Amino acid sequence: MKLSGWQWLAVSSVLLSGLAAAETRPQYGATLKTATSIAPLSLDPANKPDSIAQRNLTRLMFDTLVVLDDRGNLRPGLATSWQTAPGNQRWQLWLRRGVKFHDGSPLTAEAVAAALRAANPDWSVSAAADSVVLERNVPDLDLTASLARPQNAITKRGEGGTLIGTGPFHVTDWQAGKKLVLAANEDYWAGRPFLSTIEIELGKPSHDQLLALDLGKADFAEVAAEQSHRSQADGHRTMTSSPVQLMALLFTRERQSQEDGKLREALALSIDRDSIRSVVLQGAGEPSGGILPSWMSGYGFVFPSSQNLDRARELRSEVPRGPLLTLGYDAADPLARVIAERVVLNARDAGIRLQTATAGVTDLKLVQLTLSSLDARIALTATAMAAGLAGPKFSGTSVENLYQAENGLLQAQKLIPLFQLPVAYALSPSLKNWRQDRDGTVHLENVWLENKP
Amino acid sequence: MNFRRKLLLVFALTVFLSVAAVAWLVSTVTRRAFEQSNEAQTAALVGQFQRQFKQHADEVVRRVEAIAASEATTRIALALNRSTSEPGSFLNEAGPIAESQQLDFLEFVDAHGTIVSSAQSPAKFGYTETSLKDLPQLASKPAFLKKEELPSGTSLGLFAVRAVRVGDTPLYVIGGQRQDKNALAALELPAGMRASLYQVSGSGFSPQMFTAASETQEEEQQPRVMSQLVHWSENSADDETVHAIPLNGPDDKLLGILLVGTSRRPYVEVKRHIQSAAMLVGGIGILLTILLSGWAAARFTRPLEDLASAAREVAAGNLNSQVRVDSADEVGELGEAFNRMTRDLLEQKERLVQSERVAAWRELARRLAHELKNPLFPLQLTVENLLRGREQSPEIFDEIFRESSATLLAEIGNLKQIISRFSEFSRMPQPQLQPVIVNELLQGVARLFQAQLESREGGAIRCTLELGASQEPIAADGELLHRALSNLVLNAMDAMPRGGSLSLRTRDHGERVYIEIADTGVGLTPEECASLFTPYYTSKQHGTGLGLAIVQSVVSDHGGTITVRSQPGKGTSFLVELPRNLEKLHAPSLDGSVTVTQVH
Incomplete structure (x- = not known):
């Protein structure tokens, strides 16, 4: 049989496409090795994992009833559907059938109710056949979204008191603060993960992780925000999230007087965020005057973040005797040190007496607050709570209401937002199908490794 | 105050003053000796500090020059000269270089005075180096003191500046080492001495105490040393003589003070020994004084007291009073003179009494004669008149007799009255108190x-x-x-x-x-x-x-x-x-x- 030119072309295309498909076809098995800078002593989600790394660890082992997609929309998790009663005080969620815990026991409404009650003592949770019913005394618009938070993951105590979940991986070795080894959950309701094993070294600094990546001892590494550009320049495949970590100055006391308020405003206006971003953060992140990142709220630009030294000096001059303020920061974090010192220099330019301190009680602290949810209202509430601010007051669900709530928090002048920082990962070339949400959540259950045992 | 007490007081005062004078003299000599020794030790320590300061300064210059000559610095200078660097490219450059040269401070500053990279304060990037006025001039000078502003406060350091010239524009390397207790650790301090470094801050201290703007260069090189006695507690043994040596920066501004403290404990202990000995000697002296003055009083004042007592008796009218004379000295002569005087007085008194008695009798006789003569004369005339009347006029004798009798009786009455008055005067009774x-x-x-x-x-x-x-x-x-x-x-x-x-x-x-x-x-x-x-x-x-x-x-x-x-x-x-x-x-x-x- 003799093939014509067109036929040869068609056969060649089919063969080439077959070869290409063979290259991108997921491969099951393989052990993923990685590390993280955090060193948790417990894997219990009830401990309210507040960092992105902790959140990622939790969701490897535990599932939630619902999940939020990349745009903050609710999607089914362990619950396939849900219904809210008028008044937003009663919810019923129907559970996915056929889901099993890591010990093989089925996911029941009673187990789900028990887990939710343990995590939320003030909730009224009851099991009803294949569904759970949640009731609250006051209307709660955000209850279903909050069910997607890691602390509301469904857990259960297995044999020997070990905490087990329904997640894509189960624990095979746990050395608190040192090492975690996970194996694929063969019966995972969403399908077995491609990876057979994940070995995670805990408490490893970012630069050591990058070194391990370069040496082929790790498949991906966390990259500090300010190192993301350098990581790319060094040839690493670097994945960066949207800005999801708020770096801010947090006053340890409430505003004491009108003069104190002027001093705080002067401090906020004195900070040259652009210089810090371009030099210290090496261009990473974005200057911010708001609590929520702009990509989430859409109105972040409304809050001023530019330096206005003249106005800062003017405000400072209205305070006759400015006290000597102390700024605390994490002494173990060199980035925090440089930023704190730069803030001190900027403040002195405005005539504000500010001095760094790494011990004792300080007047304000340089803090980093992680965006805890892709739902803006929940994220704002959680950030305010984490910062020790009063809970935001929402008068509705619109963007205007969100802005008013956020503006109300800022008007208290206890928090001076500085930057919104992203999280970044450097990936090895063999790591495939990497998926990362805007908030930095990594979906390792979809990852596979090419040509690795 | 009697003589005995005066004697005791004079003796005690003499002993006390003598002992006090000796104690003061010894104490003063000791203090001067201590102060001279103190001055000599301080001068030696200051000299040692200055030598070490110079060595340290040379070392800082050497290290800064090494950095200026390094490849890393040349690379930075080249990048700045070509303007190819990105903002923040050199943020972390200074830190490792400073660490490699064991410098506490290191800054790279461009030709405009802008800090390119800072080891001690990385956040200073982009700021102008204002603490040094003339970098080109300082680049050829030896090391100098400078106060470095740090985020957590200020620190005193020994700095040197060197320039790296790649192309047209220079890059300045400003390096230094902290002047803290480590800088003083090498000082060999004699026992009882300590050295410390005081960093002059902007407020709370008066730099004018040490330097003046008009000081000459020569005076700068030989800083004026001031000293002050510091009382740390109520115990004077804790006192310390502190010498302050000003340390100036390149612009003649007082930046620090070397404080050399010398304990006064040895001097205070010696002084206390002297005081104790003086008090002991003084106490013994005063005790001996009491005994001596008692003996002297017994020896010298008793004749005087006897004399005074006898004089009081004489004053009271007892002219028989005599004193016992036991010695042949001046006091004895005084006693003899007193006895002689009382004897003379007694004799004169007796003579006076006798003469007064004679005079009194004469006066009494005169008065009696006078008083009695007056009544006697009428009596005589009356009796003669009676006799004449009996002989010449017997017929009126009876009448004359009656008149004469009346006159006689009257005059006799006068006589009796005169006699009774004299009698009354002579019978003046002693008062009944x-x-x-x-x-x-x-x-x-x-x-x-x-x-x-x-x-x-x-x-x-x-x-x-x-x-x-x-x-x-x-x-x-x-x-x-x-x-x-x-x-x-x-x-x-x-x-x-x-x-x-x-x-x-x-x-x-x-x-x-x-x-x-x-x-x-x-x-x-x-x-x-x-x-x-x-x-x-x-x-x-x-x-x-x-x-x-x-x-x-x-x-x-x-x-x-x-x-x-x-x-x-x-x-x-x-x-x-x-x-x-x-x-x-x-x-x-x-x-x-x-x-x-x-x-x-």
């Missing part, structure tokens, strides 16, 4: 003569009483005193034939009472005043001259005195001064009985 309140006595006298004073024929006499406040009694014979005062009042009445004023006054002065009786009468001449108390002297036509003599006798018997002041035409004032003599009320009487008098 009893408590007498003078004011009441004088009031009684005034009451007695009240009627006579007011009803005088020539003119009334106004009597005023001015009595003192005291109601304390005196020891006196009330009756005799009443008679004496009455005599004085009668005299006053006689002196005011045409009326006038009579003042009766009393007043107290300690243990003596004064009674004054003053009139506004005719007054007396000085001659009359001088003879007024002489018995039988009278200025009156019918007086016996015994009234005021009796008054003086009464006053004298009471241990008092009477004086008179008078001017013719302006009245006369008698002042009686009486001792209280209350102790005599309790004294045993001569007959051995004891008079117990209730004083009201």
Whole structure:
């Protein structure tokens, strides 16, 4: 049989496409090795994992009833559907059938109710056949979204008191603060993960992780925000999230007087965020005057973040005797040190007496607050709570209401937002199908490794 | 203060002053020796510090020059010169380079003075280096002191500047090392000394204490050292002499002070030993002084005390008083002279008494002759008249006899009166002492003569009483005193034939009472005043001259005195001064009985 030119072309295309498909076809098995800078002593989600790394660890082992997609929309998790009663005080969620815990026991409404009650003592949770019913005394618009938070993951105590979940991986070795080894959950309701094993070294600094990546001892590494550009320049495949970590100055006391308020405003206006971003953060992140990142709220630009030294000096001059303020920061974090010192220099330019301190009680602290949810209202509430601010007051669900709530928090002048920082990962070339949400959540259950045992 | 006490005081004072002077002298010499030693040690320490400072400065210069010559610095300079660097490219460059050269401070500064990279304060990127004015000039200078502003405060450091020139624009390397306790650790400090470095801050201290803007270069190189005694506690052994040596920066500004402290404990301990020894010696000296002065007093002052006692006896009227003379020195001569004087006085007194007695007899004889002659002459005339009448006129003899008998009887009566007055004067009794309140006595006298004073024929006499406040009694014979005062009042009445004023006054002065009786009468001449108390002297036509003599006798018997002041035409004032003599009320009487008098 003799093939014509067109036929040869068609056969060649089919063969080439077959070869290409063979290259991108997921491969099951393989052990993923990685590390993280955090060193948790417990894997219990009830401990309210507040960092992105902790959140990622939790969701490897535990599932939630619902999940939020990349745009903050609710999607089914362990619950396939849900219904809210008028008044937003009663919810019923129907559970996915056929889901099993890591010990093989089925996911029941009673187990789900028990887990939710343990995590939320003030909730009224009851099991009803294949569904759970949640009731609250006051209307709660955000209850279903909050069910997607890691602390509301469904857990259960297995044999020997070990905490087990329904997640894509189960624990095979746990050395608190040192090492975690996970194996694929063969019966995972969403399908077995491609990876057979994940070995995670805990408490490893970012630069050591990058070194391990370069040496082929790790498949991906966390990259500090300010190192993301350098990581790319060094040839690493670097994945960066949207800005999801708020770096801010947090006053340890409430505003004491009108003069104190002027001093705080002067401090906020004195900070040259652009210089810090371009030099210290090496261009990473974005200057911010708001609590929520702009990509989430859409109105972040409304809050001023530019330096206005003249106005800062003017405000400072209205305070006759400015006290000597102390700024605390994490002494173990060199980035925090440089930023704190730069803030001190900027403040002195405005005539504000500010001095760094790494011990004792300080007047304000340089803090980093992680965006805890892709739902803006929940994220704002959680950030305010984490910062020790009063809970935001929402008068509705619109963007205007969100802005008013956020503006109300800022008007208290206890928090001076500085930057919104992203999280970044450097990936090895063999790591495939990497998926990362805007908030930095990594979906390792979809990852596979090419040509690795 | 008696001689014995004076002697003791002088001896004690002499010993005390001597010991104190010696102690002060030794203490002063010790202090000066200590201070000289202290100065020498401080000077040596300062010299050592300056040598180390220079070595340290040379070392900093060497390290900074090494950095300036390094490849990394050249790379930075090249990048800056080509303007190929991105913002923040050199943020972390200075830190590792400074660490490699063991420098605490390192900054790279471009030609415009902008900090490119800072090891001590990475956040300073983009800021202008303002603490150093003239970098090109400093780039060829040795190391200097500089105060470095850090985020957590300020720190003093030894800095050097060197320039790296790649192309047209220079890059300045400013490196330094901290001047802290490590810089002082190498100092070899003698025992009792310590050194510290004081960093002068912007406030709370006066740099003018040490430097002035007009100081010359020479003065800069030899900084003025000041010292001050610092009391750390109430215990002076904790005191410390602190020498302060100013440390200036390149712009002549005071940046730090080297403080060299020297403990004064050794000096204070020596001083305390000296003080203890001085107190011991002084105590022993004063004890010996007491014993010595006691012996000296016994040796020298007893004859004087005997002499004083004898003198007091003489003053009291005992002219037989003699002192015992045991020595042949000046005190002995004084005793002999005293004894001789009392013997002479006694002899003179006896001679005076004899002559006075003769004079008294003569005066008595004269007065008696005078007094008796007056009545005798009429008696003689009357008797002769009787004889003549019997012989010549017997018919009227009876009539003459009656008249003559009457005259004779009258004159004989006069004679008897004269004789009774003399008899009364001679029988003046000794006062019987009893408590007498003078004011009441004088009031009684005034009451007695009240009627006579007011009803005088020539003119009334106004009597005023001015009595003192005291109601304390005196020891006196009330009756005799009443008679004496009455005599004085009668005299006053006689002196005011045409009326006038009579003042009766009393007043107290300690243990003596004064009674004054003053009139506004005719007054007396000085001659009359001088003879007024002489018995039988009278200025009156019918007086016996015994009234005021009796008054003086009464006053004298009471241990008092009477004086008179008078001017013719302006009245006369008698002042009686009486001792209280209350102790005599309790004294045993001569007959051995004891008079117990209730004083009201």
